[in-house]
Amino acid sequence: MRVAIYACVSSERQEKEHTIGSQLDALRTYAAKNGMEIDEEFTDEGYSGARLDRPALDRMRDLAERRGFEVLLTYCTDRLARKFVLQALILDELERFGVKTIFLEGGAADDPLSKLMHQITGAVAEFERAKITERYRRGKLYRARCGEIVSPDVPFGYVKIPRRDGVPTHAEIQETEAVIVRRIFDTYVKEDMTVRQIAKQLTLNRIPTPTNAGQWSWYAIDRILHEEAYIGTYYYNRKQCIPIEGAYGKKRQRFKCTLGPKEEWIPISVPPIVDLATFHAAAGRARENEAFSPRNLQEGGYLLRKLVRCGRCGCSCSALTSKQTYGGKVHCSHYYSCLRTTSGFLKQERCSQRRIRADVLDELVWEEVSTRLLDPALVLDAYQDHNTRRSVSSEQDGATDQDDRLKEQIKLSNKELSRLLDAYQCGALELAELQKRRQLVNSKIEMLNREQELLRKIAAEKKKETDIKASLGEFAALVSSNLKRISFENKQKLLRIVLDKVVVNDWRVDVYYNIPLPKPTPPPAEKVSTKFDLRSTCRFRRCDRVMPVVRKKSI
Ligand SMILES: [Zn+2]
Incomplete structure (x- = not known):
């Protein structure tokens, strides 16, 4: 059996590791102990193990190709090459030439082979895990599309019935919880209570919460009022969860969850708990509350808050207060201002609509609306016509x-x-x-x-x-008697019922009604209710009066 030995050391590692001499000694001793006779010795001194173009290594490979020896003795794997790919290449080549390679030392801690093997095992395991997760996720999506409940939890009011006797997992109404859900909807819609008031009432009555916490939160009530499962459609795959990078020190991976596009949601039929009309009434109230929340009510009132629109760009106009000091006194002026006039927009994209004095516009519109409401015959005619x-x-x-x-x-x-x-x-x-x-x-x-x-x-x-x-x-008669003594809040409420929007374009104001009003006998050229001039010189001067446009919505 012909035996060759190969030793290699790079110059910078000479001191830290075995020198060529010690490597050769160890290899020779091993050969002698095992009764091997060394035919050739190859040594590369001062060459990096990261490259293959080492003279002695080349010679060794040439000899192996010529079948010059059967056994190669090397100190350890990284003497052949430091990179796993190169090691694998040489070992594969030697194997092809019928050479058996013996390493004196097995994989050390910093041995690239064992390190890489470790990495590969890890990568394979990770790949397997990812594959399983993906298969599981797709399987769940498929089952959800078949109408099966696959999420771990069902909304409050339902109980999850596991798959049994060929019947897929589905949700059934849990009557004790369903009663609470119906009560929440009824209180919100019929008794005109706020979500916070409902939460307080339920807590005081010791009604069990969805999470078995002691207290009902407004958030829990809000969630129930928006849950579409209660009208028969439960959605799966609504949320998209992205792992949060850099959340260190946490045992579990954290995710940021956002609502995904609606077309990707999977509807699953469940038995409804509340009727459609109640659900939509609750949704309508929630929308209204959001727009007209008293929390946003600013000083000075703004009778037409959220109702004024810019005629130039169609944006809504926000209420704003401008404070100026002259003569040592602070003077507040209230305006409605188009949202596109702020510095948040590029200069060339900004709207050129001027600010509108809030008190002037409020008074103007209120006068117009109250005149109309004071005429019961007009309202009644209009309603019957509609x-x-x-x-x-x-x-x-x-x-x-x-x-x-x-x-x-x-x-x-x-x-x-x-x-x-x-x-x-x-x-x-x-x-x-x-x-x-x-x-x-x-x-x-x-x-x-x-x-x-x-x-x-x-x-x-x-x-x-x-x-x-x-x-x-009756309504019209009631209105006419009360209109003069009405408070600011009620004025605002009434305007929000009666008006759809007030569009201001330059100095012109168009009032759009929610209540239907009869068309004038000669049809108007423009579909607007009234034209005013807001310029201070001719405030309240009415230009040609035109009857309002008839809206589909009724009071
Ligand atoms: Zn505008």
């Missing part, structure tokens, strides 16, 4: 559209059922699978039917509502 046209209004068209859509969906689902049966008959589907899928489609049809029923109920309620409002004469 009522007759309402039967063919687009609101009804919208309802019919939705009804048609539901009918179409029910038809499609029934078709799906018959297709499933066909698939079973021709043997493409197992019985268990058929049952599972049929149940899913059936629950979908059931939900659609429920929705259709609700839609019809709402339509009936709306009709009833319009009948009640036919007695608007």
